[in-house]
Amino acid sequence: MAGDRDFYQILGVPREASQDDIQRAYRRLARTHHPDVNSDPAAEERFKDISEAYDVLSDPQTRRRYDAFGPDFRQVPEDVDPETWRRAQAGARATAGAGGRAGGGGFGFGTGDEIDIDDLLGGLFGGRAGRAGRDRAGRGWGPVPGADQTAEIEISIEEAYHGARRTVSLASPEGTRNLQVSIPAGVTDGQRIRLSGQGGRGGDGARPGDLYLLIRIAPHRNYRLEGRDLHADLRLTPWEAALGTSVALPTPGGEAKVKVPPGTSCGRRLRLRGRGLPNPRGKPGDLLAEAKIVVPAKLSEAERKLFEQLAATSEFDPRRGR
């Protein structure tokens, strides 16, 4: 429901807009927010508002009544004078404090609900458009199942590794819906989780569509993700890289020991098999630790002496023979 929002505002047209302007605005907005074109759950709500606004404003008679009586126009009998109504409303508000609106519902501004076989089959080859077309199509087709929707959810690498339970809030015509979602361990970036029957609402009790949750894995300070493989920097001192060592490296599954072979240069990748993201249907990913040799920015006197001694003794030249 559009609630108390102004129908002109919903369509983005001024109050004095022509019928052509209204139709043009509706067509433009409907193309953007139609549930089959825009799978964002919030688009369904927006599309319903746009359709409701257009249904009212596209019919000159209903539009006149809306202009005269405002959002309450459906509750006002046909033969009431707008000025009398306004005075009565003002009086009621003055006596009852905040003017509560009578219960909604009332009568629809569409036509009856009878199904006509001519409507059902007629005009199949014609290019019907506009409100009349939509009304007739709506009547002839019967209940229309809801559209599938897609929503994005961002999770951390740790959540992708261990699995998680998350609450997802979605906008819908009935208000905000909160869904408890179980994210299985081993999901990857771009994977979709199908939530059956949680998509767009069907018309007249028809079955709803499905909701697809598109998994996005947030960038991480320590890891980079490629498929199920995790990449991490392994920071080493020059002597660790030269002599070899065993280094503790944090991974989403806990700490891992990385054996650094002697003579490891910067950029060398050490593979830890199966320490990447788990795979529910096969081989888990690997963790690739890339050696990054870090030199102290300031050397102590002893360190400087040892490096000078090394420089004098060593015949190694990384630029030779390139």
Next chain:
Amino acid sequence: MTYALIRADGLDLRAFAAAAGLHPELVRRLVALGVLDASCDCSGDFWFAPGQLAVVARIQRLRAGLGLNYASIGLVLDLLDRIAALEAALRQARRSGG
């Protein structure tokens, strides 16, 4: 009397129309217009894959929501299918780290 050697996979016209909440003649017309896919068996009867029910729902929504005619619905369905295929390929490429 003729017996089918292999049972057709899917829904016949009557079952499909009932499941979609439509008149069978309207379903027949939608097939003739090329917006619904159906296979034809040796006796000339239509058979529908269950996935075509989702297509019918989409046709209904496009017609009701945008007032499209059937020629344009055919085009929109093709384009939406192509977008879905491209998005799936993009997701697949991302997942395999490409």
